[in-house]
Amino acid sequence: MSARRMAERRLAWLLCAPAATAMLLVTAYPMLYASWLSLFRYDLRFPDERQLVGLDNYVSVLTSEAWWQALFNTTLITLGSVSCELILGFVFALVMHRAVLGLRLVRTALLVPYGIITVVAAMSWRFAFDPTTGFVNALLGLEGAWLAERWSAFFIIIQTEIWKTTPFMGLLLLAGLTLVPVDLLRAARVDGANAVQRFFKVTLPLMRPVMLVALLFRTLDAFRIFDTVFVQTRGAQSTDTVSIVGYDALITRLNLGLGSAVSVLIFLCVLAIAALYVKGLGVDVADREAP
Amino acid sequence: MTSSSTWFILSFAAVISMGGCQRSSPQRPKLRWYVFDEPSGAFERAAKRCSESSEDRYTIEVAPLPADADQQREQLVRRLAAGDSSIDIIGMDVIWTAELAEAGWILPWPEDLASKAREGRLSSIVDTASYEDELWAVPFTTNAQLLWYRADRVKEPPATWEQMIRMAEDLGDRGTIQAQGERYEGLTVFFISLLASAGGSVLGPDGDTVSLDEEPTRQALSIMQRLAKSPATDPSLATTREDQARLAFETGESTFMINYTFVWPSAKSNAPEVASHMRWARWPSVLEGKPSRVTVGGINLGVGAHTRHPGLAREAALCLASEHNQRLAATMGGLPPSTATLYDDPAVRETFPFADLLRETLRDAVHRPKTPLYVDVSLAISHTLHPMRDVEPAEDTERLRDAVQRALRSEGLL
Numbered sequence: 001m002s003a004r005r006m007a008e009r010r011l012a013w014l015l016c017a018p019a020a021t022a023m024l025l026v027t028a029y030p031m032l033y034a035s036w037l038s039l040f041r042y043d044l045r046f047p048d049e050r051q052l053v054g055l056d057n058y059v060s061v062l063t064s065e066a067w068w069q070a071l072f073n074t075t076l077i078t079l080g081s082v083s084c085e086l087i088l089g090f091v092f093a094l095v096m097h098r099a100v101l102g103l104r105l106v107r108t109a110l111l112v113p114y115g116i117i118t119v120v121a122a123m124s125w126r127f128a129f130d131p132t133t134g135f136v137n138a139l140l141g142l143e144g145a146w147l148a149e150r151w152s153a154f155f156i157i158i159q160t161e162i163w164k165t166t167p168f169m170g171l172l173l174l175a176g177l178t179l180v181p182v183d184l185l186r187a188a189r190v191d192g193a194n195a196v197q198r199f200f201k202v203t204l205p206l207m208r209p210v211m212l213v214a215l216l217f218r219t220l221d222a223f224r225i226f227d228t229v230f231v232q233t234r235g236a237q238s239t240d241t242v243s244i245v246g247y248d249a250l251i252t253r254l255n256l257g258l259g260s261a262v263s264v265l266i267f268l269c270v271l272a273i274a275a276l277y278v279k280g281l282g283v284d285v286a287d288r289e290a291p
Numbered sequence: 292m293t294s295s296s297t298w299f300i301l302s303f304a305a306v307i308s309m310g311g312c313q314r315s316s317p318q319r320p321k322l323r324w325y326v327f328d329e330p331s332g333a334f335e336r337a338a339k340r341c342s343e344s345s346e347d348r349y350t351i352e353v354a355p356l357p358a359d360a361d362q363q364r365e366q367l368v369r370r371l372a373a374g375d376s377s378i379d380i381i382g383m384d385v386i387w388t389a390e391l392a393e394a395g396w397i398l399p400w401p402e403d404l405a406s407k408a409r410e411g412r413l414s415s416i417v418d419t420a421s422y423e424d425e426l427w428a429v430p431f432t433t434n435a436q437l438l439w440y441r442a443d444r445v446k447e448p449p450a451t452w453e454q455m456i457r458m459a460e461d462l463g464d465r466g467t468i469q470a471q472g473e474r475y476e477g478l479t480v481f482f483i484s485l486l487a488s489a490g491g492s493v494l495g496p497d498g499d500t501v502s503l504d505e506e507p508t509r510q511a512l513s514i515m516q517r518l519a520k521s522p523a524t525d526p527s528l529a530t531t532r533e534d535q536a537r538l539a540f541e542t543g544e545s546t547f548m549i550n551y552t553f554v555w556p557s558a559k560s561n562a563p564e565v566a567s568h569m570r571w572a573r574w575p576s577v578l579e580g581k582p583s584r585v586t587v588g589g590i591n592l593g594v595g596a597h598t599r600h601p602g603l604a605r606e607a608a609l610c611l612a613s614e615h616n617q618r619l620a621a622t623m624g625g626l627p628p629s630t631a632t633l634y635d636d637p638a639v640r641e642t643f644p645f646a647d648l649l650r651e652t653l654r655d656a657v658h659r660p661k662t663p664l665y666v667d668v669s670l671a672i673s674h675t676l677h678p679m680r681d682v683e684p685a686e687d688t689e690r691l692r693d694a695v696q697r698a699l700r701s702e703g704l705l
Contacts, residue, residue, distance in 0.1 A: 253701070
């Protein structure tokens, strides 16, 4: 390495330093502190009874029915919402990409749900499905209480998530669509490929990196779902998610040790999902030029 | 997508804005009264009146908290745990006494002031502010559930749960019963009222051991199951809180409702037609011939442990909870008073035409388990018994005992 390159490297590190320090302070420190707390039996109400218990909190969480139930629920919500979002997101992206008339209007309209605060969206859907005040039952001629049954409650939660975040997916995919060279599509057309073939053989492979990044973002987000469930069922009807379980332990019961253990476990799950995408599916998060 | 960070920023901003205005001039200390945001303005008026009558010794500033008791507690406990000295007076939900006292977040009342605070108040309510032989707050408002029914559909109110469910079933479509069955504090309240009416209690007298005697627990659970499975119960029972029950009753499609007294002024203004047929009775009993015992609610005024003005704060709390201000809270805000004689007051009786019944109900009322781990216990109960339609009396008596036991040891997730 030449002296000049060395100097440039040092400068690069220096320039990054403020951002890196800020990140360490606001993310690394709380994470390490939570890991530390998770090794204690520690109730905020009785700070004097704090006691080092090693991995007891983890054993307690991992052997409880509530945690596995919540993990299952969270996975279900994640898979259900992200898969639908991907398909609908593609439709949105294609519409936004191809709209001939009122391109701006179409793009804006599709993005509106994403601009609405999650809590507000969750409440609106809760009211919509409410048997007394909602319009859904009247519209469909039904009488059930949607949020009072497990599977219909899941349906509402998942569809709220889809309604709310599909535009985000659409936006990311739209960015990917604009990267597909028009020349390639034209060439495929000249070679006699029809629209479906062009989409699956040309567009989709070229969009793979973008698609996987979009999926990664959404999966990580969906896994940490909190507000929609909190507003709509508060985890009742066995719709608890891991975040709600963590909230109950940490914020409601003030059980810092147990709650931190749950938080650390959620963090490990998120890490595992990210690793799966990056190593397993070869996502290039840094978004370098695709080959 | 960034909803969690939005939450964080919002709460952060809230904390900053709340903390920003606590400076007080040395001459006239400002006392902050943290209490739920009372919509009628009765608390604001009480605060103003006390500040004026203090002869320039203090001003009381109301710091509004959310309407939901769980959220009030969540906001308060974090500040208390951090030793926030701006918390002078706390509008405490009756269930917080043991927790805040044991954690050292509120100050006990010296005997001379305590006897002043107890004076003339209903003993079941004083009990909610007492913990380990000391008084920790002055009782202010109270609350208890009554049975509300439609006099145009039933002549005599039912005396027991069994009778009520049968009457409702006989009425067919319009016989609907409204109760609270969502998984929240209200479900715990419902269970404890049933259990106490059957002669049982959740914890032993020491507050450290599980009681939940076989017979009363099974009886309470059987009624829950019977109610939830009856065609006469609203299908949304599993998601109903007090307010949903009120709204549903105001549509006129229901005949019975278990609810607090706020439903009366509400029905009079929202649904006068329904209100004209609305009558009240004692909460149905579990055992024939044995009057029900319901759970007492309401708020007591405690003094934060880190306040700079404990003496003034106690004095101000006594003033805020005076008879005059209780009357204000009753007539303006519909909150029942804690002083027994106020139930004979003409203004109060006009607001609560059922004043005698309410006082009688309150005299027999029970307090929810007195343990610093009450929140854990309540979570254990509501999580085990929700949804009510799946309750199996024999099996769930065991499960309930296990869950409460674990909660008391603060072990594991609930």
